[in-house]
Amino acid sequence: MGTSRQWTSLAKFIDTPRMADTASLSGGSLLLAWQLKDKTVLIIGGGDVASGRIESVLVADARVTLIAPSAGLHPLTKQFIEDYPDRITYHDRTFAGPSDLAGVDMVLTAIDDVDKSREICALAREHRIPINVADIPPSCDFYFGSQIRSGPLQIMISTNGQSPKLANLIRKQIERSIPDGAGEAVEKVGVLRSKLRERAPGVGGELGKRRMRWMIDVCTNWEMEDLALLDEDMMAKLLDDGWEKNRVPRLQEVGGAKRRSSTSTPKTANLWLSSAAAFVVGAACTVAVLLTGRR
Numbered sequence: 521m522g523t524s525r526q527w528t529s530l531a532k533f534i535d536t537p538r539m540a541d542t543a544s545l546s547g548g549s550l551l552l553a554w555q556l557k558d559k560t561v562l563i564i565g566g567g568d569v570a571s572g573r574i575e576s577v578l579v580a581d582a583r584v585t586l587i588a589p590s591a592g593l594h595p596l597t598k599q600f601i602e603d604y605p606d607r608i609t610y611h612d613r614t615f616a617g618p619s620d621l622a623g624v625d626m627v628l629t630a631i632d633d634v635d636k637s638r639e640i641c642a643l644a645r646e647h648r649i650p651i652n653v654a655d656i657p658p659s660c661d662f663y664f665g666s667q668i669r670s671g672p673l674q675i676m677i678s679t680n681g682q683s684p685k686l687a688n689l690i691r692k693q694i695e696r697s698i699p700d701g702a703g704e705a706v707e708k709v710g711v712l713r714s715k716l717r718e719r720a721p722g723v724g725g726e727l728g729k730r731r732m733r734w735m736i737d738v739c740t741n742w743e744m745e746d747l748a749l750l751d752e753d754m755m756a757k758l759l760d761d762g763w764e765k766n767r768v769p770r771l772q773e774v775g776g777a778k779r780r781s782s783t784s785t786p787k788t789a790n791l792w793l794s795s796a797a798a799f800v801v802g803a804a805c806t807v808a809v810l811l812t813g814r815r
């Protein structure tokens with residue numbers, strides 16, 4: 521098994537206190553991947569923006585309650601109502617008041633009525649339900665961001681309210697720099713990890729540490745596009761000849777064949793591209809800071 525450099529550096533990071541610039545720890549927001557499975561999201565409004573909100577929460581397996589008069593429904597909103605009758609409970613009316621908030625875990629409003637939006641925001645906060653009011657930052661407990669999705673790989677670009685259009689443009693740049701097969705690789709590694717956990721179950725302890733070290737070594741030694749090729753047989757072989765023998769076999773050793781063309785991206789280039797993406801996000805933060813500074 522190769523050395524697990526990332527793990528070591530992580531351990532170092534924990535053991536050695538960093539000299540952080542504590543004075544600069546403000547002005548951002550907490551970036552999370554909110555788990556909405558089986559949670560109820562109330563969406564008020566059925567226009568263009570609401571249709572985007574519906575899509576965003578359906579992808580997160582939420583149950584949706586939608587309140588909007590049918591006369592103002594966007595075609596895509598209508599389509600979602602038709603396509604997901606089990607997951608969207610639709611009410612053809614306007615917002616009725618506090619009774620609409622019963623059992624709700626999150627509120628998203630996208631209506632063309634600012635006063636009503638503020639009223640709904642006050643009610644949601646009274647009930648301690650997190651709310652996003654499209655386009656009214658003071659009425660948002662969280663902002664939406666510009667999203668990239670490829671299977672389980674999810675990237676959100678946020679300018680923390682400073683420039684949504686720049687978030688959109690930066691997204692397009694990052695999209696172009698993501699290595700081929702990154703989403704598939706993430707998905708396959710997810711399957712491999714669950715198979716490994718079946719063989720070596722439990723939380724924490726020495727086994728947990730060895731499991732994490734082996735996964736880190738597989739991810740760092742294999743190319744992203746090779747991980748994307750993993751199938752059931754290859755995974756079984758990788759676990760038999762790799763995990764069981766405490767080493768990381770190569771793609772060919774587990775029955776895989778390189779499908780590389782001259783245009784494929786070598787690992788060093790992938791690293792370069794990741795750095796480029798990090799630079800772009802860093803630049804976005806700088807833009808945000810500069811814009812804040814100008815106010």
Ligand SMILES: C[C@@]1(CC(=O)O)C2=NC(=C\c3[nH]c(c(CCC(=O)O)c3CC(=O)O)Cc3[nH]c(c(CC(=O)O)c3CCC(=O)O)/C=C3\N/C(=C\2)[C@@H](CCC(=O)O)[C@]3(C)CC(=O)O)/[C@H]1CCC(=O)O
Pocket residue numbers: 572652653654655656657660662663664665666667677678679680681682683684685687688691
């Ligand atoms: C990212 C995205 C996600 C989404 O909504 O899904 C999103 N806005 C998008 C587009 C967009 N929105 C606007 C324009 C016109 C250009 C411009 O005004 O700059 C464009 C560009 C376009 O349409 O191309 C107008 C606008 N938006 C807000 C205000 C109010 C204000 O700033 O005070 C105004 C001015 C209203 C006015 O002037 O009247 C506020 C918010 N918009 C946010 C998210 C949150 C902050 C996100 C962040 O900073 O990262 C936040 C705070 C709250 C929220 O809504 O969650 C989506 C791009 C998705 C994509 O394309 O990938």
Ligand SMILES: NC(=O)c1ccc[n+]([C@@H]2O[C@H](COP(=O)([O-])OP(=O)(O)OC[C@H]3O[C@@H](n4cnc5c(N)ncnc54)[C@H](O)[C@@H]3O)[C@@H](O)[C@H]2O)c1
Pocket residue numbers: 564565566567568569570587588589591592593594613614615630631632633636654655
């Ligand atoms: N964040 C963003 O990316 C973004 C982009 C564009 C617009 N917006 C803002 O989002 C809001 C919605 O934009 P849109 O383009 O979807 O508008 P829209 O006019 O297409 O849709 C508004 C919807 O709200 C419904 N509605 C109005 N009052 C209601 C009430 N009391 N109860 C329930 N439903 C009600 C209407 O019937 C309609 O379905 C606007 O305020 C707009 O400024 C945000």
